[in-house]
Structures are given as structure tokens and as C-alpha cells.
Amino acid sequence: MTTFAECTFCRGPVEEQRIDYDYRRKGHLLIMKNVPAGVCRQCGEKYFKPDVLKKMDQRYHDIVDRHQKPEQVVEVPAVSF
Ligand SMILES: [Zn+2]
Numbered sequence: 001m002t003t004f005a006e007c008t009f010c011r012g013p014v015e016e017q018r019i020d021y022d023y024r025r026k027g028h029l030l031i032m033k034n035v036p037a038g039v040c041r042q043c044g045e046k047y048f049k050p051d052v053l054k055k056m057d058q059r060y061h062d063i064v065d066r067h068q069k070p071e072q073v074v075e076v077p078a079v080s081f
Helices: 050-064
Strands: 014-025 028-040
Touching: 014 050, 028 050
Parallel strands: none
Antiparallel strands: 014 028
8 A cells, every 4th residue: 555645734644544525626516435545634634646536537527427327416405604
């Protein structure tokens, strides 16, 4: 398993975790589950490896452009501040 460098914001230790990530792009929101990411233990900043970013990009296009059926559709509440 590749390790991540220290956090570029706070220089805290970054450890590999599987996270649920809200992938937002051009007004679309896609929840990516179980994404391997580096997460800073101090500030929570997230880091992704290039191949992970590429896969998220592909999944986005699968759903948004190629209209593949997602595994799940969730309802998200929204409010004005
Ligand atoms: Zn940090």
C-alpha cells in the first residue's frame, strides 16, 4: 500500500482510509462510496491518487453522460441559509 506524504496544509500525518466522497461537478452531485483516500488526521484534508481521481471521473461520466443506473439514489435535504 502506497503511503501519502504529510498534509500540505497543516503538515499532519495522512493515513489511507476508505471514505464516502461527495463528488460535485457542474451542478451534479454523485456520492462515491468506499473511495480509497488519504485523510489528514489533524485537519481532515483529503488526498486522492491519480488513478482514483481518474476512476471517479469515469464513474461520473458513466452516470451523468452515459446514463448508467447508479446502485442507489438518495434524497438530500437542502435549505437556504
Ligand atoms: Zn492537515
